[in-house]
Amino acid sequence: MTTHELRRDPRLDRSRAAILAAAVALLSEGGIERATIEAVTARSGVARSTLYRHFPNSAELLAAAFQELLPPLPAPGPGGTPRDRLLRLVLGQAEQLAHAPTMVAVVWMTASGLSGETPAGADERTRLASLRRHIIDSYRRPFNPVLAECLAGGEPREGDLDLAAAQLIGPLLFNALITRRPNDRAFCARLVDDFLAAHG
Template structure:
C-alpha cells in the first residue's frame, strides 16, 4: 500500500495565483494612476484593466484607498542618500536642493502628499486600529516619512551637527521646516525653490538651532530673572 502523500508543506505554500492576481491589480492601478491621476483609479477601471473579479480585488485590498496606497508605494523612487562630504551647511544646502528638485520636477510627490493628507485620519484621532485596518496606507505613510526624513537623520546625527547644533533636534521637525516652505511655494506662491531659497532655509535653520555657549545661556537666564 503506497504511503499517503504529505500535504502539510503544500498547505503552507502560498498560492501563486494569488501573487499573480495581486501583481496584476497593482500594475493596473499604477498604469491608471500614471495615465489619469487619482480620479482614474476606480474599482471598476482597475478590475477591468487587470482582468480579475471584484471579489479578488477585495481579497487583496480592503478598499480602493488601500489599492491606491499600494500603487503609490510602487511608483515612489527609492530613498536618496544624504551628501557625505562637505561642511554641515554645504551638506544641508545640497540635500535641501535635492528635495526641492524632487518636489518641483516630480508631480507624483505632490500628488501623493495631497492624497495622503485627505486619506489619513487626523493625527490626534488616528489609532492603532486605523493602522492595522489599512496596512498599505500605513506602509506608504512610513515610506514617505523615511524618504524625506532618512537623509536628514544621517546629517543631523553627524559629529559636525552634534558640535554645531543644540542637542535633541528632532529630524521630523527639521524636515517640516525645510520641506513645508518648498511645498507652499510649489502649490501657492509660485516662487522658485532655487538654490538661493534653499540656502536661506538652511541658514535660518542653522541660526535658530545653533549650540549656545554656557555664558550666553546664563546671560539669557539673568535677563529673564530681572
C-alpha cells in the same frame, strides 16, 4: 545571470507592471483613497491573488506606486560639511517639486501625518499608518542623519526631526503650490542657512 533569472516567468513582470500602472494612475487621479486593492485589480485586470503575490498588502503597493511617480532622494555622500549635505538634500527636494509638485506634497503630507482627517475605520487607520512608515523609510530617511547632525543639544527625538524636516520642506511646498516662486539655489541656501542659524 542566475538560473532563477533565466527561468523567471515573463507573465509575472507583465502583471506587476499592470498593477503598478493602475495604482499610479489611481493615485494621480484621486490620491490614496482612490488607490484601493479593489480599484487596482479592477483597472489592471489582474486577479487579487496575483496582486498579493507581488504586494502582500495595500501599503506596500502604494509605497511602490509612490516610488514609480517620485523616486526617493538618494542619501547625500559623506563629503562636505553638514550644511553642504543638507543643502544638497534641499536642492534635490526642490528639483523634485519642480517636476511633480502635487505628488511631492502628497508624499510629504503622508510622511508627516498631515494627510487630512483621521479615517474612522480601524482598517483604514492601520493602512495609512503602514503607508506612512514606508514613506518615512523611503523619503524622510535621507534627511534624518543630516538633520540629527545639524540639530544642537545632543541626540534629537523623532519629533524634533519631524519638526526640522517640516521647517525645511514646508517653504519649498508653499512656494511650489501657493506662491509659484522658484525654489532656486539662492532660496534653498537661505532656507538652510536660516535653519542652521536657528538651530545652531
